[in-house]
Amino acid sequence: MALPNVLETPPSGFNFENVFRNVALEGLLEGGRTKAPKPMKTGTTIAGVVCKDGVVLGADTRATSSEVVADKMCAKIHYIAPNIYCCGAGTAADTEKTTDLLSSNLTIFSMDSGRNPRVVMAANILQDMLFRYRGQIGAHLILGGVDCTGSHLYTVGPYGDIDKVTYLAMGSGDLAALGILEDRFKPNMELEEAKELVRDAIHSGIMSDLGSGNNIDICVITKQGVDYLRPYQESEFKDKRQMRYKYHPGTTPILTEKIVPLQMEVVQETVQRMDTA
Amino acid sequence: MERHYMDSKIKGVSTGTTILAVTFNGGVIIGSDSRASMGGNYVCSKTINKLIQVHDRIFCCIAGSLADAQAVTKTAKFQISLHSIQMESPPLVKAAASVMKELCYNNKEELQAGFITAGWDKKKGPQVYTVALGGMLLSLPFTIGGSGSTYIYGYTDAKYKPDMSREECLQFATNALALAMGRDNVSGGVAHLVVITEGGVEHVVIPGDKLPKFHDE
Numbered sequence: 201m202a203l204p205n206v207l208e209t210p211p212s213g214f215n216f217e218n219v220f221r222n223v224a225l226e227g228l229l230e231g232g233r234t235k236a237p238k239p240m241k242t243g244t245t246i247a248g249v250v251c252k253d254g255v256v257l258g259a260d261t262r263a264t265s266s267e268v269v270a271d272k273m274c275a276k277i278h279y280i281a282p283n284i285y286c287c288g289a290g291t292a293a294d295t296e297k298t299t300d301l302l303s304s305n306l307t308i309f310s311m312d313s314g315r316n317p318r319v320v321m322a323a324n325i326l327q328d329m330l331f332r333y334r335g336q337i338g339a340h341l342i343l344g345g346v347d348c349t350g351s352h353l354y355t356v357g358p359y360g361d362i363d364k365v366t367y368l369a370m371g372s373g374d375l376a377a378l379g380i381l382e383d384r385f386k387p388n389m390e391l392e393e394a395k396e397l398v399r400d401a402i403h404s405g406i407m408s409d410l411g412s413g414n415n416i417d418i419c420v421i422t423k424q425g426v427d428y429l430r431p432y433q434e435s436e437f438k439d440k441r442q443m444r445y446k447y448h449p450g451t452t453p454i455l456t457e458k459i460v461p462l463q464m465e466v467v468q469e470t471v472q473r474m475d476t477a
Numbered sequence: 478m479e480r481h482y483m484d485s486k487i488k489g490v491s492t493g494t495t496i497l498a499v500t501f502n503g504g505v506i507i508g509s510d511s512r513a514s515m516g517g518n519y520v521c522s523k524t525i526n527k528l529i530q531v532h533d534r535i536f537c538c539i540a541g542s543l544a545d546a547q548a549v550t551k552t553a554k555f556q557i558s559l560h561s562i563q564m565e566s567p568p569l570v571k572a573a574a575s576v577m578k579e580l581c582y583n584n585k586e587e588l589q590a591g592f593i594t595a596g597w598d599k600k601k602g603p604q605v606y607t608v609a610l611g612g613m614l615l616s617l618p619f620t621i622g623g624s625g626s627t628y629i630y631g632y633t634d635a636k637y638k639p640d641m642s643r644e645e646c647l648q649f650a651t652n653a654l655a656l657a658m659g660r661d662n663v664s665g666g667v668a669h670l671v672v673i674t675e676g677g678v679e680h681v682v683i684p685g686d687k688l689p690k691f692h693d694e
Contacts, residue, residue, distance in 0.1 A: 324551075331548045334587070335489060359489035359544035363513070363522050 243411020245373030251394035254422035284345030289371035331360025373405025493663030495625030501646035504674035511666035535596030574606035582612025625661035
């Protein structure tokens with residue numbers, strides 16, 4: 201991030217100074233009939249399932265900015281700790297930054313205490329942070345991981361409410377994905393079965409929801425380690441460029457040419473000696 | 478996600494609930510349903526836990542905004558623990574209820590959550606306290622709360638007897654929850670009951686299909 205004074209360390213955590221700048225800008229732009237750009241939302245389908253040996257998390261990879269697909273291969277499963285991953289739905293920037301902050305906090309905690317972080321601790325930290333911001337941070341998260349106490353899956357809402365569950369879907373495609381999960385989820389499933397279930401749930405979200413699409417990412421967390429399969433399955437509907445879109449110089453003919461020299465005068469001249477000794 | 482809660486007065490997940498607590502001879506039973514909703518027509522969770530243990534023999538049930546309620550109970554749990562360590566003895570139920578009341582009253586503009594605190598202590602035995610939305614604290618022999626409670630005021634007023642036995646009280650609480658869940662759309666799921674006595678704490682979970690049925694069901 202570029203700062204006017206790079207020697208000054210920025211205050212930690214979130215900084216709402218730009219809210220005032222944005223309000224002022226909106227006022228200026230309104231007159232000119234242009235609207236400020238909308239924040240990029242993930243308009244997403246994410247799902248998680250607890251199975252016999254661990255946790256399986258899944259997500260689609262489309263990030264939208266109003267009607268336009270801003271990113272076709274966005275990573276929605278964020279790293280929190282070697283044994284904890286988090287899927288995020290809602291405002292893309294909020295989910296990125298919140299999970300980044302959480303990951304840093306947990307790493308420092310690990311180093312200080314000499315213990316591996318637990319999923320319940322990550323959930324509590326998220327809850328405290330999001331509650332403090334009263335819902336202004338649009339992060340809907342699915343937190344999953346395996347620690348010494350077992351495999352856990354938590355949902356964290358933007359207002360700071362948490363719930364511990366065994367299967368879950370969130371995002372704009374959640375109702376479609378939930379239908380698949382409600383139908384086929386069984387406690388203590390085998391790993392392969394759980395991966396297929398999550399894949400099908402995300403696929404259903406992609407098919408039925410306009411905000412979700414492109415590829416499917418799956419993250420499998422077990423006691424032995426993490427398997428981050430990106431992409432687990434590529435989109436069936438990929439476009440192919442029909443023509444070459446490069447134009448050679450001279451394609452557009454030049455009709456007239458007018459050169460206007462800009463009058464500039466030297467206001468100040470400073471000479472800085474360079475020490476080349 | 479936003480489309481789920483269009484005009485809800487409670488932002489985010491609400492517990493839209495039925496909660497109750499009843500004293501009996503030797504203890505207190507605290508109970509709730511297990512449904513969490515958003516906006517009156519989407520059930521976010523069928524198995525949410527609304528009975529939060531704030532100390533060994535003191536439980537709290539929550540109603541209103543889930544986020545606010547969880548934040549208040551977390552703070553209260555910490556403060557009650559600290560109080561108990563400083564006093565070197567288990568906290569009084571009244572102390573726990575007062576902690577909740579202070580949090581609710583001092584932050585009444587920002588919070589939208591109500592609580593029922595119930596438990597057992599050595600000084601006064603089984604007690605029930607209710608902390609309403611604005612921070613009012615009342616001590617009662619039994620109390621009901623949440624959106625589903627409006628449907629069972631008549632039932633509880635008619636059927637409550639002081640000094641019931643444990644089984645009678647369990648039946649009373651189960652019936653009350655079943656009646657409320659039957660009429661209130663934002664209450665449902667399973668019935669969670671916790672029996673708190675001097676000897677300990679016992680959880681009873683009654684799944685939806687095992688709840689008592691009344692004549693029109």
